[in-house]
Amino acid sequence: xxxxxxxxxxxxxxxxxxxxxxxxxxxxxxxxxxxxxxxxxxxxxxxxxxxxxxxxxxxxxxxxxxxxxxxxxxxxxxxxxxxxxxxxxxxxxxxxxxxxxxxxxxxxxxxxxxxxxxxxxxxxxxxxxxxxxxxxxxxxxxxxxxxx
Amino acid sequence: xxxxxxxxxxxxxxxxxxxxxxxxxxxxxxxxxxxxxxxxxxxxxxxxxxxxxxxxxxxxxxxxxxxxxxxxxxxxxxxxxxxxxxxxxxxxxxxxxxxxxxxxxxxxxxxxxxxxxxxxxxxxxxxxxxxxxxxxxxxxxxxxxxxx
DNA sequence: GGTGAGATTTTGACTCATTCTAAATTGAAT
DNA sequence: ATTCAATTTAGAATGAGTCAAAATCTCACC
Numbered sequence: 001x002x003x004x005x006x007x008x009x010x011x012x013x014x015x016x017x018x019x020x021x022x023x024x025x026x027x028x029x030x031x032x033x034x035x036x037x038x039x040x041x042x043x044x045x046x047x048x049x050x051x052x053x054x055x056x057x058x059x060x061x062x063x064x065x066x067x068x069x070x071x072x073x074x075x076x077x078x079x080x081x082x083x084x085x086x087x088x089x090x091x092x093x094x095x096x097x098x099x100x101x102x103x104x105x106x107x108x109x110x111x112x113x114x115x116x117x118x119x120x121x122x123x124x125x126x127x128x129x130x131x132x133x134x135x136x137x138x139x140x141x142x143x144x145x146x147x148x
Numbered sequence: 149x150x151x152x153x154x155x156x157x158x159x160x161x162x163x164x165x166x167x168x169x170x171x172x173x174x175x176x177x178x179x180x181x182x183x184x185x186x187x188x189x190x191x192x193x194x195x196x197x198x199x200x201x202x203x204x205x206x207x208x209x210x211x212x213x214x215x216x217x218x219x220x221x222x223x224x225x226x227x228x229x230x231x232x233x234x235x236x237x238x239x240x241x242x243x244x245x246x247x248x249x250x251x252x253x254x255x256x257x258x259x260x261x262x263x264x265x266x267x268x269x270x271x272x273x274x275x276x277x278x279x280x281x282x283x284x285x286x287x288x289x290x291x292x293x294x295x296x
Numbered sequence: 297g298g299t300g301a302g303a304t305t306t307t308g309a310c311t312c313a314t315t316c317t318a319a320a321t322t323g324a325a326t
Numbered sequence: 327a328t329t330c331a332a333t334t335t336a337g338a339a340t341g342a343g344t345c346a347a348a349a350t351c352t353c354a355c356c
Contacts, residue, residue: 058334122259136275171353208307
């Protein structure tokens, strides 16, 4: 749970940071570790509180900085729903999000390539899309609490 | 441009408001008129400034109230992109949004029923979706400025 | 046409996520 | 060890949006 990063995860972090000319720091390790440990799309505050348990002096601004850095080097994605606080997601596979009206929890929904390309095909010529965000909003039967 | 509402638009407004037990007021007419006059996904501030030209005493809070009311009775949709200011869109047909990286402008992208249903089909059993939001982000060749 | 009840509007204060600033600290290269 | 740039930190600032309470309006009813 509040273990250290595995060798593999650490080198993933190192590689991504180095690739964009940035340093591995204890704070970045701690924040990355928190994201991997519980993939429940935490808000900045949630990340902050979890990371504090392991690194009590960590500041909120640093958590904002780390997360922004990770987004910049492609380690994590931001998840926004309406104007609620931004959430963070280390799942890099193409996927949509389902937000449960009742609990507020966000579930990852796998996005098959053929659906992705049928989506891309609706763009008229002249529109060149770099990212697509898809989010569902509705009710999930309780029990669907996996990737909450 | 800053004309009055057409008969048809006015009765559309009346009907929607009455249906949910709310009143037609001069402020609501003005705000609705602004949304219909220029369908460029304005922010609250933009709606406020445009509506002020026609009704100088109008307050910002009222614009928030009107827009919330319209969303509540299904007259307009909110459009959010990351955590930027909410924009408003009177296009009720199923459509996605394309946000131009260069200009920030939002374009409506028509959403064919078969794409919509292929999207719905990726939800595992137990997930019941009421709304789907799809937003593209990328570059549009200048000239694609229609539904900006 | 006047009245009253409830809805709506208004002003200004407030919240809260996020960003910014400037100083302190750290890391890594020489 | 020294140095320079990157990072972290605390706290102030920003800005979209919300709220509270008083003023005003709408409309059904007389």
